[in-house]
Amino acid sequence: MKLHCCYSEKVTVPATKPNITFQGQGFDLTAIMWNDTANSSHGTFYSASVSVFAAGFVAKNISFINVAPIPRPGDVGAQAVALRIGGDQAAFWGCGFFGAQDTLHDDRGRHYFKECFIQGSIDFIFGDARSLYENCRLISIADPVPAGVRSITGSVTAHARESNQENTGYSFVNCSIGGTGWIWLGRAWRPYSRVVFAYTSMSNIIASDGWNDWNDPSRDQSVFYGEYKCTGDGAHLAGRVPYALELSDVQALPYLNTSFIDGDLWLKPYCDSLISA
Numbered sequence: 001m002k003l004h005c006c007y008s009e010k011v012t013v014p015a016t017k018p019n020i021t022f023q024g025q026g027f028d029l030t031a032i033m034w035n036d037t038a039n040s041s042h043g044t045f046y047s048a049s050v051s052v053f054a055a056g057f058v059a060k061n062i063s064f065i066n067v068a069p070i071p072r073p074g075d076v077g078a079q080a081v082a083l084r085i086g087g088d089q090a091a092f093w094g095c096g097f098f099g100a101q102d103t104l105h106d107d108r109g110r111h112y113f114k115e116c117f118i119q120g121s122i123d124f125i126f127g128d129a130r131s132l133y134e135n136c137r138l139i140s141i142a143d144p145v146p147a148g149v150r151s152i153t154g155s156v157t158a159h160a161r162e163s164n165q166e167n168t169g170y171s172f173v174n175c176s177i178g179g180t181g182w183i184w185l186g187r188a189w190r191p192y193s194r195v196v197f198a199y200t201s202m203s204n205i206i207a208s209d210g211w212n213d214w215n216d217p218s219r220d221q222s223v224f225y226g227e228y229k230c231t232g233d234g235a236h237l238a239g240r241v242p243y244a245l246e247l248s249d250v251q252a253l254p255y256l257n258t259s260f261i262d263g264d265l266w267l268k269p270y271c272d273s274l275i276s277a
Helices: 217-221 249-255 263-276
Strands: 005-008 011-013 021-023 030-034 050-052 058-060 063-066 083-085 090-093 096-098 104-106 110-114 117-120 125-127 130-134 137-141 154-159 169-173 176-180 183-188 194-198 224-228 244-246
Touching: 110 263, 137 154, 154 169, 154 194, 169 249, 183 194, 183 224, 194 249, 224 249
Parallel strands: 005 030, 011 050, 021 058, 030 063, 050 083, 058 090, 063 096, 083 104, 090 110, 096 117, 104 125, 110 130, 117 137, 125 154, 130 169, 137 176, 154 183, 169 194, 194 224, 224 244
Antiparallel strands: none
């Protein structure tokens, strides 16, 4: 990616600075980047190139990049976050998120991602937010596997819902998943992890079992992993883990539009301003 405007700095938007907008010329033209890792910043959560804790944050046509080296299997402390979003009511339109392990820390709050490009390898969208991803491209850069070998090399999500009292989760609607590796759709970072993929095109990099319980079978009874009318070689449901759900129309409905994130209460003014900008 050849960037015209690249800002090399570590940026934090504190909770005391609400309603800030970052706008670039295009996610492939404008970026903010840094190179911290969990080791260098004393924790994955602190490795983000950009951290946002304020409410009402908006980003349009800009990328967030962590240029730390891609970790090798078994590396410790090499997690490198591009963006951490921990503020409520955030909207991202036409943005890019580039990294490898733990690229996008979708941490807390209600968030909307529209027509974004998200690249990573292991758990590259993770956290405990309630977020809707529409028309986004999810690109795995996990290690390729030799022909005929089915060794897991990555995962798209690691949602961290702690209890069934939390109204959090990730919903992916009309997205696409491609790239390299042999990856899961999600891992149960916490016991009540909740992720839905609807109308999403999945390439053959998706493992046939689809999901992973973080090697804790007790989580099989509490996670909520749903798929609805997805397509592509990776969308076949026959080999999925027993706790994965093929959602009915009624089950899927709450996850298919912005009502999932209470968008009628806050999102429309953001969308109007993004479209007109």
